[in-house]
Amino acid sequence: MKKLLYGLGALLLLILLAGIILIQVVDTDRVKRVLIEQTKEKTGRTLVINGDLSWRFFPSVGFTVNDTALLNPPGFEGGNTLSIGELSLDVALKPLFNNRLEVGEAVLKNARLHLITRKDGVTNLDDLRQLAASKAADGTGTNGNTGTQAGNETATDSDTQAENTASNTENENSKEPMSFSLAGVSVQDAEVVMQNQATDKLTRLSKVNFKLDDFAPDQTVPLSLSGNLFSDDLQGSIKANGKFWLAPEFNRFLLSDLVLDVGATGRAIPGNKQLQLQGQLAYDLDQKLAEFTELNLELGELKVSGALAVRHQNLPELTFKLHTDVLNVDALQEEWRSGTKPTKGKTKPTNAENTDKDTTNAPNRSASVPATLSNSKPTTSEASGSFLQGINLNGDLSADKVLMQGIELEQLDVHIQSKRGKLELKPIQAQLYEGQIDAEAKLDFTDQPTRFSVHQTLIDVNADTLLSAATSIDYIEGRADVTLDAKGAGFSSDELRKNLTGTANISVADGAVEGVNIAALIRRAHAQIKGLPVPAKEDVEKTDFSALTADFVIGKGMVSTDNLHLASPLLRINGEGKTNLGDESLNVLLNTAIVGSIKGQDGEELDELKNIILPIRISGTYKDPQYRLDLQQVFDVYLSDKADKEVERLKRKLDEKLGDKLGDKLPGLLDKLGL
Numbered sequence: 079m080k081k082l083l084y085g086l087g088a089l090l091l092l093i094l095l096a097g098i099i100l101i102q103v104v105d106t107d108r109v110k111r112v113l114i115e116q117t118k119e120k121t122g123r124t125l126v127i128n129g130d131l132s133w134r135f136f137p138s139v140g141f142t143v144n145d146t147a148l149l150n151p152p153g154f155e156g157g158n159t160l161s162i163g164e165l166s167l168d169v170a171l172k173p174l175f176n177n178r179l180e181v182g183e184a185v186l187k188n189a190r191l192h193l194i195t196r197k198d199g200v201t202n203l204d205d206l207r208q209l210a211a212s213k214a215a216d217g218t219g220t221n222g223n224t225g226t227q228a229g230n231e232t233a234t235d236s237d238t239q240a241e242n243t244a245s246n247t248e249n250e251n252s253k254e255p256m257s258f259s260l261a262g263v264s265v266q267d268a269e270v271v272m273q274n275q276a277t278d279k280l281t282r283l284s285k286v287n288f289k290l291d292d293f294a295p296d297q298t299v300p301l302s303l304s305g306n307l308f309s310d311d312l313q314g315s316i317k318a319n320g321k322f323w324l325a326p327e328f329n330r331f332l333l334s335d336l337v338l339d340v341g342a343t344g345r346a347i348p349g350n351k352q353l354q355l356q357g358q359l360a361y362d363l364d365q366k367l368a369e370f371t372e373l374n375l376e377l378g379e380l381k382v383s384g385a386l387a388v389r390h391q392n393l394p395e396l397t398f399k400l401h402t403d404v405l406n407v408d409a410l411q412e413e414w415r416s417g418t419k420p421t422k423g424k425t426k427p428t429n430a431e432n433t434d435k436d437t438t439n440a441p442n443r444s445a446s447v448p449a450t451l452s453n454s455k456p457t458t459s460e461a462s463g464s465f466l467q468g469i470n471l472n473g474d475l476s477a478d479k480v481l482m483q484g485i486e487l488e489q490l491d492v493h494i495q496s497k498r499g500k501l502e503l504k505p506i507q508a509q510l511y512e513g514q515i516d517a518e519a520k521l522d523f524t525d526q527p528t529r530f531s532v533h534q535t536l537i538d539v540n541a542d543t544l545l546s547a548a549t550s551i552d553y554i555e556g557r558a559d560v561t562l563d564a565k566g567a568g569f570s571s572d573e574l575r576k577n578l579t580g581t582a583n584i585s586v587a588d589g590a591v592e593g594v595n596i597a598a599l600i601r602r603a604h605a606q607i608k609g610l611p612v613p614a615k616e617d618v619e620k621t622d623f624s625a626l627t628a629d630f631v632i633g634k635g636m637v638s639t640d641n642l643h644l645a646s647p648l649l650r651i652n653g654e655g656k657t658n659l660g661d662e663s664l665n666v667l668l669n670t671a672i673v674g675s676i677k678g679q680d681g682e683e684l685d686e687l688k689n690i691i692l693p694i695r696i697s698g699t700y701k702d703p704q705y706r707l708d709l710q711q712v713f714d715v716y717l718s719d720k721a722d723k724e725v726e727r728l729k730r731k732l733d734e735k736l737g738d739k740l741g742d743k744l745p746g747l748l749d750k751l752g753l
Contacts, residue, residue, distance in 0.1 A: 106131040106141075117148070121209060123159075124149040140168040140182065154194055154202050163188030169262070182261045189527060197276045199391065207363055210328035261300075263290040270305075277468075281309040281318075296679040298323045298334065307342070311468065314342030320359075333359040348414055353377045366390040373400075379409040386473070393498065405475075405490065407482040423667040466523050467499035480508065484547045487515065499523040506534075511547075513557075514541030527568030527577075539554035541586050550701050556589020556626065564629060575635040575659045582637075594705045595619040596670060597648055600692060603707045622646055628653075635651030635659045641669075649673065657700050664703055666696040679718040 100284040102343040110127045117125035129144025147161040168182025195200045265288035272281040286305035294300055301322035307314045320336035338355040370386040386398035472495050480487040495502045504518035517534030536544075541558035545551040564580030567573060598616060603613045621644075628642040635658060642653035650673050655666030670692045698704035 106133075121206060123151060123205075129164075140166060142166045150192075150194070150202050151205050153200070154196070157192060158190070159192060159202050161190045162186055169293075180261075184260060184262070185264045185266065186268065187266045187744055189265060190271070191268070192271045193273065195272075195274045195276065195392075197392075199276070199574070201361075207329055230455045240450045261291075263288070263293055265289075268305075274392070279310060279468075281307070283307055293322075293324075293403075295324050295326045295328070298332075301333065303342045310345070312342055312344040312347065313676040314340050314344075316340050331361050331363075333361075348589050351378060375400075377408050378413045382475075393470055394468070395472065398471075398475075400473065403478050405477040407480065407481045408484075409481075466496050466501060469496075471496035471501070472500070485510070486547065496743045510536065511540040511543040513537050515539075526575050529565070531565035532562065534560075534562050541589060553703070554586065554589060554626075555592065556586040556623075558587075559585045578635075578659075579633040582630040582632065584626075584628050584630070587624070589623060589626060591623070591626075591704070592623045593619060594621055596621045596634045596651075596668075596694065596705075597672075599694065599705065600670070600672065603692075621649070623649075642666075644668075647673075651694075656697065662699040662701060663695050664698055664700055668694040668696065670694055 114125045114127065117123055126147045126149065127143060127145070130144065131141055131143050133141050142351075143162075145163065146165060147158040150157055150159050164185075164187040166185040166187075170180040170182070173180045186329050188711065192202075238646050265286060268286040268288065270283040270286060271557055271700045272283075274280075283305045286302070289302045291300045298321050301318075301320050303316070303318040307316055317339045318336065319335075320333040323332040324737065325331065336355070336357055337360050338353075340353040340355075342351065342692045343350045348575070354376045355370075355373070356375075359369075360369045360373045361367070362668060367389050369385070371385045373385055375381070380402070381404075382400040382402045384398065384399065384400040385398060388396045389397075473493075475490075475492050475494060476492040478488065480490045487510050490506070490508040492503050492506045495504070499522070501521040502519070503521075504516040506515070506519065508515050514537045516537070517532065519532040520530065522529040537559055539558050539560070540546075542552065542555045544558065545554055546668060562580065563582070564578060566578040566580075568577055595616060598613065598619065602612050604610075623644050623646040625644070625645045627637045630637050630639045636656050637659065638654075638656035640654040642651070644651035644653070650671045651668050653666055653668040655664065657664050657666075671690065672692070693708040695706045695708060696703050697706070
């Protein structure tokens with residue numbers, strides 16, 4: 079036991095003596111000067127160390143540098159690219175004698191990184207990336223040679239060696255480069271400011287906590303990150319975990335098994351939104367390109383998978399190829415209009431109760447919006463416009479099922495392109511109620527209300543199912559072809575009624591109009607006129623047709639037509655009229671002609687009505703139409719027809735009795751009599 083105590087005492091004495099020797103031998107001011115000189119020589123940048131460089135021996139041997147800054151390169155406004163309130167490094171002493179620099183965990187506190195992108199696209203980090211790439215190309219970038227010399231100076235420098243530094247530079251460069259390893263990086267309460275002078279936008283990440291374990295280039299290591307995001311249009315909280323790999327050239331990195339949680343709000347997003355993202359992220363610093371693969375993204379009601387890429391430039395460009403099982407447009411619109419998720423159950427928290435706490439090691443906790451952020455709720459159109467004007471889009475979206483305004487589409491494929499707030503969906507293809515839809519649409523978010531135009535063609539669609547789902551109209555059967563060209567501004571009911579204009583064409587084959595039997599309507603009217611018993615209404619009233627066509631004009635809150643045509647073996651109908659989009663009222667006239675054989679209650683042919691135009695009025699609403707045969711006009715037609723027939727009969731009688739006597743004077747006499 080005594081030997082053990084003696085051994086421990088001797089060890090403590092050695093550590094104490096080593097500390098004293100280090101303090102006496104190492105000139106910290108000289109080390110600071112060397113670091114500043116080496117930074118200038120190797121990077122062309124100015125390093126400023128305003129604070130002290132102090133040694134520490136517990137819990138590990140290392141040093142701490144306070145108040146350090148790396149200034150911006152020439153061509154940029156004065157200021158710091160990077161400033162660090164406190165930098166602590168743990169350095170292993172023994173490996174230094176074997177030409178190895180083994181650093182424990184580098185701890186950065188109160189650091190601030192200011193990234194500037196000039197109008198020409200050049201950033202204040204480009205010079206450092208180019209330097210790292212050139213060193214890697216020369217075979218000197220992977221062993222940390224730049225930082226090694228400072229470490230070597232720290233461990234072995236003396237006053238005599240400092241005087242001979244210049245003369246020994248050539249010999250030192252010829253030595254084997256010192257190897258380098260870093261046990262990890264811990265960033266606490268940092269800030270990242272991204273300034274884009276081309277777009278005059280500023281984005282800030284605050285309360286950044288970052289942890290990277292066992293860091294070394296070309297090795298995959300665990301990573302965790304948290305922080306708060308602030309920009310003109312967006313504010314949020316970020317949490318991320320994954321595995322980090324950095325290329326030896328320091329120009330590319332990978333984040334594998336990435337799990338990202340974002341809670342966001344702001345002018346671009348109504349209410350508070352939670353985004354969860356999983357996948358693999360690759361970033362190329364030279365091309366400023368981020369690529370997500372094996373992506374799974376969930377944003378409220380939206381769940382998509384696939385791949386996307388973001389190129390960072392003056393106006394960022396997003397390309398994608400995404401798929402979703404169900405795209406519920408109605409639920410998404412409601413969610414983004416109200417700012418709340420339209421589902422039952424508890425919603426996720428929207429206040430960041432612990433934003434000041436270090437949550438770096440809490441990967442399973444969802445990110446939440448900082449409590450100090452705005453809760454303003456812009457309209458869906460304003461939010462979309464704000465987002466789309468700040469980014470260009472180009473990609474494809476597919477969905478197994480789409481729910482939109484009561485309509486259900488299947489196997490949707492749409493190509494989406496947006497430039498500076500002008501969105502184009504072309505082509506849009508999907509299966510729709512046993513038929514096919516081909517469409518294209520354009521939306522201009524650069525002005526409010528949002529302007530749009532749409533062209534769509536429906537082919538061989540089940541009319542009954544479509545109209546029932548879209549408009550609650552359930553009385554038209556058949557196979558329909560529809561063409562629509564429309565444009566307008568705004569998406570609210572009032573804006574659509576006021577601004578929607580366009581044309582439409584509909585053609586329905588081998589169908590029926592349920593709720594009315596026009597032939598029976600005529601039979602009942604005929605019985606009333608002749609004073610006969612009126613037939614009772616049938617249990618199922620339906621008018622079959624072989625073809626129904628119409629052209630419509632849309633404008634001023636009305637939909638009108640002047641060439642509605644319905645054909646059947648029994649009837650020929652030409653119609654005209656209009657409906658009000660506001661109160662849904664109908665005012666339609668159907669000029670109906672009997673062209674087939676129609677029988678009365680007694681079974682006799684109603685030949686006297688054949689080829690006579692019978693007016694049928696449709697009133698009510700398009701959801702509940704009311705049909706009425708104009709009896710007065712039918713009666714007038716009936717009497718006129720009967721009078722004409724009586725005149726013809728009288729003419730024949732007179733001709734038979736007086737024709738031989740009056741000769742050619744009979745026609746003139748009949749004219750004078752008004753016959």
